[in-house]
Amino acid sequence: MTNNKISLVELIQIFAQYRDNIIVNIKHLQEHYQRTGIKRVKGVRNENGELLQPWLRTENIDNVEYVGMGEFQFNRNTATINMLIKRKVKLAKFEDKTPTIEVAGLLVNDLNSFNNYTIVSDGKINVKSLKVKISSKKAFDLLKEKGVLDAEDFDFRAEYTIELNNLPLVAANSHYSSIDGLFNELAEIKVLTSIISAYLRKESDVFVAGQLDEFKKHYLSKNVYINFPTTNEYTDIHEALVNGTIESKISYKIDIGSQNILNLSKLPSANKFLSKMYRLYDKITGEIIIKPSFAIALNENLAVRHRLLSSRTKITKVDELMKPIFDDFLGLEQNGIVANILKKVDADSLAQLLQDKQAGKQISKEEMIAALTTANNKLEQYVEKIYHDKISPLVFYIGCIGVLPNKMEAKSMTAEEAAIKYPNLQFSKDEQQGNFFAVGDSIISIYAKTEYYSKLISVGVEN
Structure with a gap:
C-alpha cells in the first residue's frame, strides 16, 4: 500500500x-x-x-x-x-x-x-x-x-x-467505532421494518388501489420509480460458463452478528414468522385464515392469537428475539419494545396509534397507512446512518486489508470452534468454511462465496 x-x-x-x-x-x-x-x-x-x-x-x-x-x-x-x-x-x-x-x-x-x-x-x-x-x-x-x-x-x-x-x-x-450492541439494535429494527413493510406491500399513503394497478401496468412502483421486470441474459448457467458469457469469482463476505445470532440473514420474513408462531382468524366465525399475512391483518374483522406449537417445535434465539416485538405490535402483550424502537427515530405517531388501537379505538386505514409509511422511512434512515457511520467503513477495511483493525484484537475461530463456544449460532454452507472473531459482544464473520459476472466489458450500466 x-x-x-x-x-x-x-x-x-x-x-x-x-x-x-x-x-x-x-x-x-x-x-x-x-x-x-x-x-x-x-x-x-x-x-x-x-x-x-x-x-x-x-x-x-x-x-x-x-x-x-x-x-x-x-x-x-x-x-x-x-x-x-x-x-x-x-x-x-x-x-x-x-x-x-x-x-x-x-x-x-x-x-x-x-x-x-x-x-x-x-x-x-x-x-x-x-x-x-x-x-x-x-x-x-x-x-x-x-x-x-x-x-x-x-x-x-x-x-x-x-x-x-x-x-x-x-x-x-483509519479509525473505527465500537460495534458493541449494534447488532441487537439493528436486528430489532429489522424485525419491526419487516412487519411494517409486509403491511405496506400493496398500500400507499398517496395513491389509491386503482392508481397502483395502473402504475404496475406501466412498470412503475408505488413510489413512481421505474420497475421493469428483468431476467438473466442467459437461459442456462452451465452453458454460459462453458461458452464464456459469464465467469465465476470468489467474493468475501463480512457480517456482523451476536453471540446468539450470526447475522441478520438468519431472521425470517415477517409473514413467514407470522405463519410459524401465530393464528389469524375471523372474529365472528372463528374461521382460521389458512395463509396469514400482514397484508390482510389490517382488516377489522380479523384477530390474531398465538399458535399452539407442537413439542417438536424448536424455539431458537431468533424466535426469542422476534416474538416479543411481534407480540407487542399485534397487541398480544404490552412490553413497550415497539414504542422504544419507534421513539429512537422520532416515530411517536405510530406508537400512539398502535396504543390507541390496542385500547379499542377505531383507527382509519388511511391514518394507519400514513403513520406506518412515515415510521418505515425514519427507521430506514436510522439504519442507513448506522451502516454509513459505523459498519460499512469497517467492513470495507476488513475486505480490502484482509485482517481486523489493530485495535480489534481477536483470535480467529473456525465454524467448528465458534459453534462449540457459542452453541446457538447457526451456519450456512458457505459460512461453515469461514473465519470468526469475537469482538466485545459481537461476532465478525468472514467467509467466501462464489458469484458470477458477465465477462465482457460492455457499453451500458451496472444494474
Whole structure:
C-alpha cells in the first residue's frame, strides 16, 4: 500500500462534499466499464425460454456526454463501493416510441432512472479513472492539494482525468467505532421494518388501489420509480460458463452478528414468522385464515392469537428475539419494545396509534397507512446512518486489508470452534468454511462465496 497518497475512501468523501460542483463524463465511464455482476435484460421469459419484451421502454431525456456526480454507497457486507447515477428519462411504447405522458392522473414525462457503477469490487478497483469537469475552485484546489490533479490552474472548461487505480483503498491510520450492541439494535429494527413493510406491500399513503394497478401496468412502483421486470441474459448457467458469457469469482463476505445470532440473514420474513408462531382468524366465525399475512391483518374483522406449537417445535434465539416485538405490535402483550424502537427515530405517531388501537379505538386505514409509511422511512434512515457511520467503513477495511483493525484484537475461530463456544449460532454452507472473531459482544464473520459476472466489458450500466 502506498501511504503517502490520499486513499480512495478519502477521495470519495471529497466527491460527496462537492458532488454539486463535479460532473462526470458518462460516455467514457460506460466505454471502459466492466460489469461486476450478471447482465440482466428487460423482460420475462416464457416456458420456451423466449424473451418477452415489456410493452414500454425508457429513453434518456439528458442524452449528453456529462452527468452529475453520483452518490457513493458502501456495500453492507463486502469491500464494494457503488456510484449511483441518476438520469432523466421518459416512458415510450416499445413498438413505435410513442411517448407516455400521463399515468393514473400523474405526469410521467420526467422520471428518474438509477444505475449503479461499481467503483471498487471486493477490494479491487473496478473503475480505473474518471473524467470530470469541476465548477468550484475550492474543489479543484482541494483535489490538487491531495495530489489527484496535476493541472496548475483552475479551468472550469477543462476536462480532468482522476486516476483511481494508483490510490490506496483505505488510509493506514483509519479509525473505527465500537460495534458493541449494534447488532441487537439493528436486528430489532429489522424485525419491526419487516412487519411494517409486509403491511405496506400493496398500500400507499398517496395513491389509491386503482392508481397502483395502473402504475404496475406501466412498470412503475408505488413510489413512481421505474420497475421493469428483468431476467438473466442467459437461459442456462452451465452453458454460459462453458461458452464464456459469464465467469465465476470468489467474493468475501463480512457480517456482523451476536453471540446468539450470526447475522441478520438468519431472521425470517415477517409473514413467514407470522405463519410459524401465530393464528389469524375471523372474529365472528372463528374461521382460521389458512395463509396469514400482514397484508390482510389490517382488516377489522380479523384477530390474531398465538399458535399452539407442537413439542417438536424448536424455539431458537431468533424466535426469542422476534416474538416479543411481534407480540407487542399485534397487541398480544404490552412490553413497550415497539414504542422504544419507534421513539429512537422520532416515530411517536405510530406508537400512539398502535396504543390507541390496542385500547379499542377505531383507527382509519388511511391514518394507519400514513403513520406506518412515515415510521418505515425514519427507521430506514436510522439504519442507513448506522451502516454509513459505523459498519460499512469497517467492513470495507476488513475486505480490502484482509485482517481486523489493530485495535480489534481477536483470535480467529473456525465454524467448528465458534459453534462449540457459542452453541446457538447457526451456519450456512458457505459460512461453515469461514473465519470468526469475537469482538466485545459481537461476532465478525468472514467467509467466501462464489458469484458470477458477465465477462465482457460492455457499453451500458451496472444494474
